[in-house]
Amino acid sequence: MISTFANPLKFMNATRWVGPVLLGLAVITLGVGIYIGLFIAPADYRQGDAARIMFIHVPAAMMCMGVYSFMVSASISSLIWKHALADIAGKSAAPIGTVFTAICLITGSLWGKPIWDTWWEWDARLTSVLILFFLYLGYMAIWSAFETQQKAARAAAILCMVGAVNIPIIKWSVEWWTTLHQKASIRLADDWREKLSKPSEIIHSELPEPFLSPLLTVLVGYGLLFGALVIMNMRAEIYARRAEVLIQRRYAEEDED
Amino acid sequence: MQKQNMAEGVLLPLFFRELKLAWSGGGGAALPVGFYAGAATLTPLALGPATDLLQAAGPGVLFISLALASLLPMERLFQADLEDGTLDVLASSGASMTGIALSKTLAHWMASGLPLALVAPLLWVMLQGPGEAVLIVLGISLLGGLAFFFIGSIGAALTAGVRRGGLLIALVALPLYAPATIFGASALYAAAEGRDWTGSMALCGACALVAIALGPFASGAALKTALD
Numbered sequence: 001m002i003s004t005f006a007n008p009l010k011f012m013n014a015t016r017w018v019g020p021v022l023l024g025l026a027v028i029t030l031g032v033g034i035y036i037g038l039f040i041a042p043a044d045y046r047q048g049d050a051a052r053i054m055f056i057h058v059p060a061a062m063m064c065m066g067v068y069s070f071m072v073s074a075s076i077s078s079l080i081w082k083h084a085l086a087d088i089a090g091k092s093a094a095p096i097g098t099v100f101t102a103i104c105l106i107t108g109s110l111w112g113k114p115i116w117d118t119w120w121e122w123d124a125r126l127t128s129v130l131i132l133f134f135l136y137l138g139y140m141a142i143w144s145a146f147e148t149q150q151k152a153a154r155a156a157a158i159l160c161m162v163g164a165v166n167i168p169i170i171k172w173s174v175e176w177w178t179t180l181h182q183k184a185s186i187r188l189a190d191d192w193r194e195k196l197s198k199p200s201e202i203i204h205s206e207l208p209e210p211f212l213s214p215l216l217t218v219l220v221g222y223g224l225l226f227g228a229l230v231i232m233n234m235r236a237e238i239y240a241r242r243a244e245v246l247i248q249r250r251y252a253e254e255d256e257d
Numbered sequence: 258m259q260k261q262n263m264a265e266g267v268l269l270p271l272f273f274r275e276l277k278l279a280w281s282g283g284g285g286a287a288l289p290v291g292f293y294a295g296a297a298t299l300t301p302l303a304l305g306p307a308t309d310l311l312q313a314a315g316p317g318v319l320f321i322s323l324a325l326a327s328l329l330p331m332e333r334l335f336q337a338d339l340e341d342g343t344l345d346v347l348a349s350s351g352a353s354m355t356g357i358a359l360s361k362t363l364a365h366w367m368a369s370g371l372p373l374a375l376v377a378p379l380l381w382v383m384l385q386g387p388g389e390a391v392l393i394v395l396g397i398s399l400l401g402g403l404a405f406f407f408i409g410s411i412g413a414a415l416t417a418g419v420r421r422g423g424l425l426i427a428l429v430a431l432p433l434y435a436p437a438t439i440f441g442a443s444a445l446y447a448a449a450e451g452r453d454w455t456g457s458m459a460l461c462g463a464c465a466l467v468a469i470a471l472g473p474f475a476s477g478a479a480l481k482t483a484l485d
Binding site for chain 2: 141
């Protein structure tokens with residue numbers, strides 16, 4: 001199946017409607033999730049309404065690592081199979097991941113001011129996410145620094161794979177170091193393999209249900225949004241490359257005349 | 258088999274060629290040392306000469322200066338050889354790009370990184386660090402410099418084909434410098450305050466080992482791209 005979609009022409013045909021459809025679903029899901037989170041879910045009894053920003057913050061934090069992992073797999077495919085579509089996927093995902101990281105950092109900072117009484121603390125989780133932000137910037141800078149797409153693609157893929165060491169550091173920073181940032185409150189249950197038949201119990205959550213459901217809804221919405229934007233970005237990139245080829249062909253024809 | 262022998266015959270001479278080139282040619286290898294010493298000298302001018310302030314800030318400033326000074330030789334690490342075709346000749350010798358990246362980076366660390374570590378104890382004492390810790394400072398600077406050079410070499414190889422790639426190296430390499438900086442600086446602070454510094458220094462050494470183990474592979478792959 002992957003090899004089918006690895007053909008740019010087939011990809012373009014298959015995804016013609018996928019982007020807008022995913023975007024519509026994302027808008028609906030995000031609207032519902034954010035509405036429940038901001039208006040229906042009860043206020044936290046200690047943090048009050050400030051805790052509501054978590055419905056934006058936690059899914060964004062999950063997405064910023066998820067998008068980077070997506071880019072790492074795209075980079076690996078690009079280096080092994082040297083396929084242009086994998087390069088385009090990585091390149092298209094980078095700005096989206098950067099924005100998720102920025103959302104995560106900004107909302108975390110806004111929440112930290114009333115609750116921790118500081119905008120920023122140099123704790124391991126915050127610092128490693130900031131480093132992830134710079135890795136995204138470096139990845140995009142490498143893409144724009146080269147004159148040929150192929151060289152840029154390979155250099156960016158190598159950098160992306162080197163930067164992957166940061167992802168487990170972010171994930172387990174709250175376990176390895178005693179820091180201000182709290183530990184994960186949502187994770188796979190320890191015996192999740194045995195619970196595959198009961199999907200509602202796969203996720204082990206320390207959050208009560210009224211907090212968990214808007215959070216997961218926003219996460220699904222973010223995922224749909226990422227899918228929509230990445231496919232639209234990829235299509236735009238493929239069109240841009242086709243236009244480039246057409247322009248060069250026209251110049252070549254003019255030279256012949 | 259013969260290709261293997263050729264490759265072994267290339268990497269060692271390459272190492273000495275790089276050392277010779279670095280030390281001749283107007284002392285270019287010493288420039289990072291000048292930068293390092295200059296940056297450390299500016300610190301008391303900016304913070305004021307108060308001993309307690311210098312003791313509080315000195316170890317951190319010293320390690321940041323080491324990180325930044327290690328970035329200086331990176332721009333020309335592979336770029337010069339890529340521009341004048343030396344890298345093409347080396348590639349056609351049958352030696353692996355990983356080996357070439359390892360030889361060149363190690364030679365440049367010997368030429369510039371080792372002198373940086375050697376002046377670190379001097380700057381340490383100038384910034385009012387306790388004199389009995391100078392050997393520890395030397396050791397931490399050796400390990401930190403190795404980590405910085407081998408991580409920096411990835412950035413250098415990625416940007417070798419880019420005109421004016423210097424700032425790009427900094428953007429690519431500085432985030433990856435974070436672990437070595439955290440553990441190296443905390444080992445320096447522990448040494449300054451007479452606490453146990455071995456744990457942090459071991460982790461700084463681990464950063465150096467990971468950088469040496471992975472850096473040449475990433476650099477080699479990037480150089481192959483640059484040659485295509």
